[in-house]
């Protein structure tokens with residue numbers, strides 16, 4: 001199962017837990033499963049079927065261009081990070 | 088409507104004339120009236136050197152010269168540096184040394200450096216830095232520009248009989 | 249390990265656009281001419297914060313030669329929504345509001361109206377005839393002030409967001425984030441030395457020499473054509489479409505040559521105004537900014553207030569760290585404090601970290617990206633604290649950094665683990681350099697070092713390659729070339745095709761003529777567009793194999809290709825020979841690729857600075873400066889050096905001189921290039937460079953973007969050098985002569 005790192009500001013929803021295992025084929029699946037563990041999580045990360053604006057997802061340390069549709073491996077690490085590019 | 092002034096001048100060795108408003112700068116006249124857009128505007132107040140041209144053997148920032156002052160003058164711009172298809176040694180040296188990134192400052196640097204090398208064929212690094220201090224470049228940090236001028240000086244010296 | 253031998257990659261060819269750029273023929277945005285062209289001017293706010301009570305354009309419209317005036321009222325009504333042009337999502341109302349103010353002006357220089365006339369002089373005069381009645385409001389200019397509960401509020405609707413959740417009350421804080429790794433409180437308890445310091449940095453400008461410009465033609469068929477100097481032609485297309493509420497496909501943007509950007513030429517300012525003016529007049533309208541407009545009306549980089557606390561054990565192991573970053577976004581949210589948080593401790597492996605970041609609006613121009621945005625401010629703080637720790641612990645400043653350097657597998661406080669990075673290699677290059685090894689002698693002199701990180705980005709790029717019958721190819725891309733990327737992209741295609749780079753003719757084309765390509769920014773062009781070029785070249789090779797197979801009556805898989813030739817069963821043909829036969833083997837060969845790559849490799853950079861501080865005047869002279877950076881693989885080493893030198897010198901200017909000098913009522917007092925003092929050739933020594941190459945496994949040649957990380961370490965390296973030269977710790981940027989003098993006096 002993938003390991004999801006709970007963003008610091010969402011840890012009140014997880015009772016302070018900072019990482020949790022969740023299954024899923026894609027980032028969207030994983031977030032759905034996260035929601036069943038910690039209700040309220042989905043709305044903080046997603047808007048409709050997509051990641052919220054200004055939220056990016058990194059799977060295995062790589063910011064993913066496909067966002068919520070990004071495939072997730074069985075042992076992947078998932079982080080939610082700020083979306084930005086540079087100068 | 089402001090009446091216009093008829094200015095007769097010479098640009099890059101060719102007789103040229105234009106009709107300008109008295110308030111128009113030489114930079115505007117070159118760019119907008121003569122279609123010589125190689126001379127660039129970076130500040131329009133004499134502080135960046137992008138508009139540097141030669142005027143009667145001196146280098147001037149053309150944004151601070153009025154078009155009407157060009158009457159009877161000899162103006163030299165970046166467009167006059169190459170001889171036919173042969174680039175000026177400075178132009179070649181700038182390319183070979185990667186002395187330009189965005190290139191907006193390049194025309195001003197070339198015109199200023201050419202005037203330097205004509206007056207002082209073997210300037211020291213310190214002298215080049217002082218001479219070019221009125222030309223701003225934000226991309227290169229000047230290193231490769233200085234080296235390009237040094238290389239051109241060497242090559243021009245070797246080419247002299 | 250044997251090094252791969254390349255034919256083209258790693259060489260230093262002359263750039264393809266070189267002749268145009270040294271002869272004055274290259275056409276930049278301001279050089280654009282067209283029959284019937286009108287000229288525009290922008291009226292800007294004289295107040296830092298005021299309500300717009302009334303705008304009367306009658307006198308301006310009556311002025312001879314004036315053809316049209318526009319204000320925010322000319323924007324078509326559109327529901328507010330979030331829009332994203334590659335720099336993060338932002339409400340449309342903010343993007344529009346910055347193009348032309350509506351309701352309130354939020355900074356001095358805020359655009360209020362646009363005029364089109366038969367000459368630029370007439371347009372400027374007419375702009376002054378527009379009567380605007382303002383009701384001035386109190387202004388707030390720094391993040392700490394703007395965060396006070398009783399501070400004047402810029403946006404009534406703004407609520408602090410914390411990852412998807414909005415706070416209740418009105419605030420100037422648009423966003424707060426927090427990263428926690430381990431437990432910094434516990435961590436500090438295990439340390440022997442703890443140093444905590446406060447820092448502030450002034451607002452500085454990107455300082456490109458070419459002012460912003462835009463020409464727009466609203467054609468009679470309803471399509472809009474824009475010519476401008478931009479870092480992202482597709483950003484201009486999409487942003488203008490949103491602002492004007494028309495379909496993207498109705499806009500075509502032709503990127504002209506661009507005279508510098510450094511992040512500052514990503515936002516749109518003039519394009520929508522020129523388009524509205526063109527719609528009203530039926531003629532093309534060109535608007536050029538003055539230098540003052542550039543300073544007062546376009547994105548500088550955030551000023552900031554930063555607190556950094558780092559604890560170490562007596563053997564120099566960093567155990568815990570905390571950072572508090574409050575960045576000034578300017579008038580609209582988006583201070584790039586996020587990247588500041590990602591970069592503040594990125595160079596180090598620290599187990600216990602807490603980082604808080606605040607994005608704060610103030611009455612200054614809306615900030616834009618500037619070369620590794622957010623990272624330089626943060627590194628100034630961290631790297632001077634590390635230097636103090638090294639001093640207190642009696643450890644060499646490079647040694648303490650090496651002992652704690654981030655490596656592959658190190659977890660950053662913002663979450664992800666680093667992949668293969670070159671932090672250690674960069675620091676080792678510092679230690680081994682002739683510069684660091686050589687003694688620095690003489691009174692009032694000192695040497696400082698610092699390291700910095702920028703993560704770089706990928707983002708989409710498109711590329712097509714057309715094979716010519718003479719064996720050359722035409723390469724079409726959409727990344728505006730700000731410093732030689734046509735060539736660094738063409739070199740990668742040439743390497744894959746096995747042909748000389750002179751045989752690749754690159755062009756940067758308009759948005760109708762190439763697939764979507766994101767901004768020239770984030771150090772991404774040589775990486776992403778380069779990757780697209782490699783893949784398009786691979787597509788050409790694949791098709792050429794098919795052609796060879798036809799000629800030799802075999803199957804494509806049996807044809808071997810490499811180093812520009814094709815072989816099979818004793819047959820062989822060069823790329824050129826085969827290209828001559830594409831007509832008879834099936835027609836034109838066009839390779840194409842689009843990428844949105846992963847595998848971006850972050851880049852570390854370090855700086856060594858030797859300075860002399862004049863104890864009488866406080867003036868710092870840079871005696872010697874070396875920039876060290878991990879390029880992954882330097883495609884064109886001269887251009888890599890050029891990026892390092894340019895970034896270093898911008899960092900030197902940021903460190904020693906540059907600042908928006910603001911009056912209390914929010915007026916920039918030094919809005920000319922005379923008074924906003926950027927480094928000149930006379931202020932500098934040669935900038936030495938050491939390119940480190942730790943290949944990025946995510947790119948075919950190992951490229952890491954090199955455009956940005958180099959600006960990050962210089963201010964801190966200079967501060968550390970000034971300390972050794974003059975005995976004062978500088979914690980405010982710029983470290984201008986008066987600031988250094990003040991520090992010396994209060995020693």
Ligand code: FES
Pocket residue numbers: 127128129130131132133134135136137138139148149150151
């Ligand atoms: S435009 Fe003339 S000096 Fe800058």
Ligand code: FES
Pocket residue numbers: 186187188189190191192193223224225226227457507508
């Ligand atoms: S090359 Fe861009 S300003 Fe000099």
